[in-house]
Amino acid sequence: MSEINFFEHINYFKSFVEGNIPIYDWQTWFDKYAPQLFSNIKRLDYLRLKFYPLEHLCKILDKYGISYKKRERCYKCSDVLFQAIPGITIKEEIITFAQNAKFKGAKKIVQEAWMHPGMHCPNCGFTIFHSYKVD
Known part of the structure; x- marks a missing residue:
């Protein structure tokens, strides 16, 4: 090998x-x-x-010291991703995102006014989960 x-x-x-x-x-x-x-x-x-x-x-x-610009579009459908960041993204932004989203499960996000931290596609629901350190 x-x-x-x-x-x-x-x-x-x-x-x-x-x-x-x-x-x-x-x-x-x-x-x-x-x-x-x-x-x-x-x-x-x-x-x-x-x-x-x-x-x-x-x-x-x-x-390796390579500069890059992290993706802002969905891997699957190329729609613009929504970022949910603890302490920065407010409930109203999450609710508005979910109300306009097309994927299955968006209604639950509206009801709970919460979503896992990460980048979320409003079209297909694809998510890139992130974990953040809490100081």
Whole structure:
């Protein structure tokens, strides 16, 4: 099994982070390189790449000093994403977002006036979850 060199893939990672590559292309890339990744990186890093690619790829780009502009559009349908940030996004913004959203489950968000922190698509409901440190 050959070792994976992240730097060889850095342009692909940057394109994905910036929203130029859809999620299904990332999944194809990941599936292709999964055996090499599993053999050459820590298990936790492997799982982060598999389940949280955007966050982990940003860390890889940062490590190599590569500048990028994080995506603001949905992986699946290219609609503009809504950001729910604890302590910044207010209930009224969440309710307004959910009232105008088209995805299943939006009514529950209106009722609860809460949504998980992250970036949310109003069209298809795709979500990029974020976790924030509480100081």
